[in-house]
Amino acid sequence: MKVSDLLKVHVDDVALGGKAIARHEGRVVFIDQGVPGDDLEVTVTRVKRSFAEARLERLERPSPLRVPAPCPHVDRCGGCRLQSLSYPEQCRVKERQVGEALRHIGGLTPEVRPLRPAPEVFHYRNKMEFSFHPGERGEPVLGLHERGTFDRVFALETCLLPSQLSVEIVRATQHFAREHGWRAYDPRLHRGVVRFLVVRHLTLSDQCAVHLIATSDEIGGLETWAREVAGLSPAVRAVTLGLNPSRAGVAVSEEERVLLGEGTVTERLLGLEFEVSANAFLQTNSRQAEALYTAALEAARLRGDECVLDLYCGTGTLTLLFARAAREAVGVESVPDAVERARRNARRNGIGNARFVEGEARRILREWATKARPEAPTPDLVVVDPPRAGLHPRVVARVAELRPGRVVYVSCNPATLARDGHDFGALGYTLVEVEPFDLFPHTPHIECVARFERAIG
Numbered sequence: 001m002k003v004s005d006l007l008k009v010h011v012d013d014v015a016l017g018g019k020a021i022a023r024h025e026g027r028v029v030f031i032d033q034g035v036p037g038d039d040l041e042v043t044v045t046r047v048k049r050s051f052a053e054a055r056l057e058r059l060e061r062p063s064p065l066r067v068p069a070p071c072p073h074v075d076r077c078g079g080c081r082l083q084s085l086s087y088p089e090q091c092r093v094k095e096r097q098v099g100e101a102l103r104h105i106g107g108l109t110p111e112v113r114p115l116r117p118a119p120e121v122f123h124y125r126n127k128m129e130f131s132f133h134p135g136e137r138g139e140p141v142l143g144l145h146e147r148g149t150f151d152r153v154f155a156l157e158t159c160l161l162p163s164q165l166s167v168e169i170v171r172a173t174q175h176f177a178r179e180h181g182w183r184a185y186d187p188r189l190h191r192g193v194v195r196f197l198v199v200r201h202l203t204l205s206d207q208c209a210v211h212l213i214a215t216s217d218e219i220g221g222l223e224t225w226a227r228e229v230a231g232l233s234p235a236v237r238a239v240t241l242g243l244n245p246s247r248a249g250v251a252v253s254e255e256e257r258v259l260l261g262e263g264t265v266t267e268r269l270l271g272l273e274f275e276v277s278a279n280a281f282l283q284t285n286s287r288q289a290e291a292l293y294t295a296a297l298e299a300a301r302l303r304g305d306e307c308v309l310d311l312y313c314g315t316g317t318l319t320l321l322f323a324r325a326a327r328e329a330v331g332v333e334s335v336p337d338a339v340e341r342a343r344r345n346a347r348r349n350g351i352g353n354a355r356f357v358e359g360e361a362r363r364i365l366r367e368w369a370t371k372a373r374p375e376a377p378t379p380d381l382v383v384v385d386p387p388r389a390g391l392h393p394r395v396v397a398r399v400a401e402l403r404p405g406r407v408v409y410v411s412c413n414p415a416t417l418a419r420d421g422h423d424f425g426a427l428g429y430t431l432v433e434v435e436p437f438d439l440f441p442h443t444p445h446i447e448c449v450a451r452f453e454r455a456i457g
């Protein structure tokens, strides 16, 4: 097999991340599109010893599992890769992927419980980021990235993941930007002004925040735009401008200005209120976040007298939920704004037995271990909820040194869960049970709650 070969293949499965898997002459071929059961004609784009990559050329015979893609942007957008599979089939694929990742990457065979499907398969996202990009005539285009590109954006007409109001805000902003000649930022030239529009419409509280990120505030009609988007619905509580003049292509701002409202919005999860700001993390599917957190609490099996350490705590969601059920809870988080919100959230909910430490988890654990930092907790339970990259091996080792009886790992990446699970295993922690959740229907993402128990001794 060599690059540019044209092959006819049959898709057997979907890999973590959403690529289709076929086999050809004993080699695994990953294809950018396709669902199990499809017969495809593909062009080979890369060949390695044990696998190859290929691009779809023609769908020769569609799989019986296919359903019509619900989104008109399916051919351009990189987001909902699984939307041509029926929802029950998407869930079966994800559940299978979790078991296989644990087995193949981590050599682990815990009980994998049935995947918990999302109650809503559309309009479930409470936050979405949209990008500005200059169009062919220099006009501002506002939408999502074309599949596989970082520097091409298509104008969004609709999106089935956020709320209807979020889409209306994008359309209104797109229209306003063109009318007022906003200059879209071009990441290749590092030129232009408006960069991202972040819309956070919280599902359970029905509060919406709109955050425009730009290199400067030289934006025509800015205040009028803010009033216009706020006028779309009483749910819009905050319109803010964030400044990000750096080259980094991330929707994060260094400085913020409130254009309208109070600047923050609040979600209600499992009876607690969580205030969120533009830069702080909050699970983007509120209803499934409640299910995920309930499972994490159940996996913890608390009696009420424990000390809980919550690493990667964000705005303190899990820390506060655990504090309600334990003697005390300590959250560790690296984003200063999130830590400030977490402390405010503790006060807001009248929770006095939670404290928060600002800093990078690995460094904080090292400082506690070497006594360079006072007030090290002695946790009975450690909860970790890291980003997709998972845990640094030193973090796994430090957690094990604390000798908690149990570790609850909330994961958004089965591959790194499997890798870290293997490391925990080598340090005396057995992965007993994993429960997968679908928080992001139509996309390849999978969340899991995993329970590790320390072997006696």
Ligand SMILES: C[S@@+](CC[C@H](N)C(=O)[O-])C[C@H]1O[C@@H](n2cnc3c(N)ncnc32)[C@H](O)[C@@H]1O
Residues within 6 Å of the ligand: 281, 282, 283, 311, 312, 313, 314, 315, 316, 317, 318, 332, 333, 334, 335, 338, 359, 360, 361, 362, 385, 386, 387, 412
């Ligand atoms: C997946 S979120 C989980 C947040 C929280 N548990 C929740 O459910 O809302 C991961 C969090 O880890 C934080 N984070 C990322 N890297 C970190 C690090 N090295 N040390 C501490 N926190 C980190 C991020 O800012 C983010 O808030």
